[in-house]
Structures are given as C-alpha cells and as structure tokens.
Amino acid sequence: MPADRNIRMHTGAITRRDRERLLGQRGAVVWLTGLSGSGKSTIARELETRLYARGRLCCVLDGDNLRHGLCADLGFGPDDRRENIRRAAHTAALFVDLGAIVVTAFVSPFRVDRAAARDLLGVDMIEAFVDAPLATCEQRDPKGLYKKARAGQIPEFTGISSPYEPPEQPDVRLRTAEMSVAGCAETLIHHLRERGIVPEAHQQ
Numbered sequence: 318m319p320a321d322r323n324i325r326m327h328t329g330a331i332t333r334r335d336r337e338r339l340l341g342q343r344g345a346v347v348w349l350t351g352l353s354g355s356g357k358s359t360i361a362r363e364l365e366t367r368l369y370a371r372g373r374l375c376c377v378l379d380g381d382n383l384r385h386g387l388c389a390d391l392g393f394g395p396d397d398r399r400e401n402i403r404r405a406a407h408t409a410a411l412f413v414d415l416g417a418i419v420v421t422a423f424v425s426p427f428r429v430d431r432a433a434a435r436d437l438l439g440v441d442m443i444e445a446f447v448d449a450p451l452a453t454c455e456q457r458d459p460k461g462l463y464k465k466a467r468a469g470q471i472p473e474f475t476g477i478s479s480p481y482e483p484p485e486q487p488d489v490r491l492r493t494a495e496m497s498v499a500g501c502a503e504t505l506i507h508h509l510r511e512r513g514i515v516p517e518a519h520q521q
Contacts, residue, residue: 333413333414333415333416336414336415336416337416339416340373340374340416340417341372341516342373342374342416342418342514342515342516343416343512343513343514343515344412344413344414344415344416344417344418344419344441345413345418345419345441345442345443345509345512345514346409346410346413346418346419346420346421346438346441346442346443347361347364347418347419347420347421347443347445347505347509348409348421348423348425348431348434348442348443348444348445349361349420349421349422349423349445349447350423350424350425350426350431350444350445350446350447350484350487351424351446351447351448351449351493352424352447352449352451352454352475352476352481353424353454353460353462353463353474353475353476354449354453354454354455354457354458354459354460354462354463355447355448355449355453355454355493356447356449356491356493356498356501357422357423357424357447358377358379358381358422359498360422360447360491360493360498360501360502360505361377361379361420361421361422362377363498363499363501363502364420364501364502364505364506365377365420367502367503367506368418368506368515371506371515373418373515374415374416374417374418375417375418375419375420376412376417376418376419376420377419377420377421377422378405378408378409378412378419378420378421378422378423379421379422380401380405380421380422380423380424383401383404383405383408384401387404387408388400388401388404388405393472393473393474393479394473395427398425398426398427398430399427399429399430399433401423402423402425402430402431402433402434403430403433403434405421405423405434406433406434406437406438407437409421409434409438410437410438410441413438413441418509418514418515424475424481426475426479426480426481426482427482428482428484428485431444431484443488443489443505443508443509443512444484444487444488444489445487445488445489445490445491445505446483446484446487446489446490446491447491447493447501448483448490448491448492448493449492449493449494450494451476453493453494454476462474463476463477466478488508489504489505489508491504491505
C-alpha cells in the first residue's frame with residue numbers, strides 16, 4: 318500500500334479502558350484454530366452462551382459466516398486464506414476496542430497467518446488449539462467435506478490436500494476427542510479468569 322494515502326487514525330474522548338470499566342471485563346480474543354470438524358464452532362457457541370449467562374459481552378466470528386459477507390470474495394488458496402485471517406483479525410481488534418470478548422472459529426491452518434494475527438492483537442489474543450485427530454474429524458465430517466475432498470471434489474482442503482500447521486505452544490489445548498463441549502468451554506472460562514479478562518464468580 319502507498320505510504321501516504323491522506324488518511325490518519327482518529328480517536329475519541331471515550332477510550333477502550335472506559336468501555337471496559339463500564340462492562341466490568343477486559344476485551345480479548347479467544348482464537349480457536351483446528352481442523353474442520355474438530356469442534357471450533359460448537360465450542361465457540363457454547364462459550365458465548367456461558368459467558369452471556371454470566372453477564373459478559375461476547376461475540377463469535379465464525380469462518381463460514383464471514384465468508385458469506387466480509388470475505389465472500391475470497392477463495393481457499395494460500396493467499397486468500399491469508400487475507401481471510403487478516404480481515405478476521407482486524408475485525409476482532411475493533412470488537413476488542415469496544416471491550417468485548419471475541420471468540421473466533423477459523424481453521425487458520427498456517428502458523429505465519431496466526432502469528433500475524435498475534436502481532437496485531439498482542440496480549441489480547443488467546444490461541445486455543447482445538448486438537449482432534451484427523452481420523453476423528455473425518456469420522457464426524459458434519460458438512461460432508463472430507464468425503465468430497467477424498468473424492469477430489471474440493472481442492473486445497475486442509476488436512477487432505479493442504480497442510481495444517483498445529484500451534485507449537487498454544488495458550489490452551491482442547492483435546493475434543495476426549496473432552497466434552499461443556500468441559501472445553503469451562504476450560505476457556507477458567508483461562509479467561511486467570512488472565513483477569515472476566516472476574517471471578519464472587520465478583521459478579
């Protein structure tokens with residue numbers, strides 16, 4: 318991009334900290350990454366429900382949903398995947414500035430793209446590896462995508478014809494072949510409490 322585009326950042330009188338004090342929480346991003354069928358979207362919605370029940374402002378950015386609108390122009394090649402994650406990270410940053418807890422559910426298969434998201438979000442990003450073996454994901458196959466990929470009907474499908482690079486040191490690891498959805502959500506809530514993002518139960 319050109320260095321000088323005659324644009325500049327604008328700030329208002331109300332700061333992010335002002336909004337966080339109003340909400341009684343800290344803005345953060347729980348970045349769920351894992352293979353298709355690992356349980357990302359299901360865990361994201363369960364976490365959202367549980368945080369809402371505790372009076373927390375939370376929203377989910379789901380990969381499929383963004384591809385219906387903001388990212389509808391993107392395909393699934395490496396460059397488009399990179400742009401998809403870049404847009405998702407910047408969108409998440411806007412919600413964090415509001416003081417919200419954002420839960421993202423993206424395969425986000427490449428470490429370099431997740432690292433770029435962390436460079437943008439900094440300490441506000443919690444990388445949660447939704448860790449399920451490929452065989453488990455194929456057995457679940459909730460959208461029938463693995464079957465199509467094995468038949469050659471979907472090119473560049475993560476885990477089959479395109480690689481998935483698992484996080485080397487995730488903040489949280491959720492082994493969904495062994496853990497329940499409720500257990501995964503509570504594990505994430507515990508981590509949010511430990512990080513001071515949401516208050517302990519007795520403070521609510």
